[in-house]
Amino acid sequence: MTIAKVEVERFSLTCSKPFDAVVAVLKSAVGQPDMVEFFKATRAANSFSDLERVVQNSQGRTGLMLFAEFDLGAILRRETGRDTPKSMRFLVGNPLIMKEMVKHVPDAGSYAPVTVLLDQRPDGVHVSYDKMESYLLSYGSLEALAVARDLDAKITTLLRECAS
Numbered sequence: 001m002t003i004a005k006v007e008v009e010r011f012s013l014t015c016s017k018p019f020d021a022v023v024a025v026l027k028s029a030v031g032q033p034d035m036v037e038f039f040k041a042t043r044a045a046n047s048f049s050d051l052e053r054v055v056q057n058s059q060g061r062t063g064l065m066l067f068a069e070f071d072l073g074a075i076l077r078r079e080t081g082r083d084t085p086k087s088m089r090f091l092v093g094n095p096l097i098m099k100e101m102v103k104h105v106p107d108a109g110s111y112a113p114v115t116v117l118l119d120q121r122p123d124g125v126h127v128s129y130d131k132m133e134s135y136l137l138s139y140g141s142l143e144a145l146a147v148a149r150d151l152d153a154k155i156t157t158l159l160r161e162c163a164s
Contacts, residue, residue, distance in 0.1 A: 009134035011156050014124045015163035019086045022118055022125050025162045030092055031065035033058035038065075042095070055096050062158050067091040067113045073120075087119035097151050101136065104144035111135045114155060118162075127159045 015022065038058055045051040059065045073087035093113025101108035117128045132148040132155075 004138065006135060006138060009131045010128055011131055011152075011159065012126055012128040013159060013163040014121075014126050016124050017163070019118065019120045019125050022127060022162050023088060026090065026116065026118070026158065027066065029060050029062045029064070029158055029161065031058045031060040033065060035067060052096065055094065059094055062154055063097075064092050064094055064154060064158070067093060085120050087117070090116040090118070092116050092155070093151075097147060100147040101132070101144045101151075104141040104147075105136055105139040107139065108132075108136055108144060108148075114151070116155065116159065125163075127163050129155050129159055131156075 038054070041054045042051055045054055055065075068091040070089040071087075072089055073085050076085055076087065077083065091113045092115075098109065098112040101112065111132060114129065114132060117126070119126050119128075131152045133145060133152050136144050136148045
């Protein structure tokens with residue numbers, strides 16, 4: 001048995017935009033394929049180039065896609081009976097980017113797709129992301145870190161856009 005400590009860097013912005021507007025910007029920037037159909041298509045791909053085509057056709061202008069979303073606030077609101085707080089977790093990524101990291105660091109599969117958290121607090125909407133580079137730093141793979149840095153740049157650019 002092995003237990004490793006992984007230190008994580010959190011990127012976070014706070015903005016005064018309405019929560020729903022921040023969500024809308026995020027969703028407009030990433031592909032939103034029907035995931036059942038997406039996985040059917042990836043399994044049916046006869047070659048890697050066919051698989052790449054399926055992924056490319058499913059990604060948004062950011063090169064990313066939405067794998068799942070969870071309305072965390074719905075559970076909290078159910079308890080309080082109010083319309084706040086609002087909190088959403090989005091799983092965002094690209095299987096081709098994940099493949100490149102996992103080739104060099106198999107444990108990278110534990111962190112991809114990544115989580116983007118949007119939550120409304122008294123001081124505004126918080127837009128947060130745990131940086132992939134920080135997850136992979138301790139593994140020492142320069143190749144995986146280069147891919148992680150590129151992914152971090154895509155995600156942080158997206159989050160800045162959401163918050164501006």
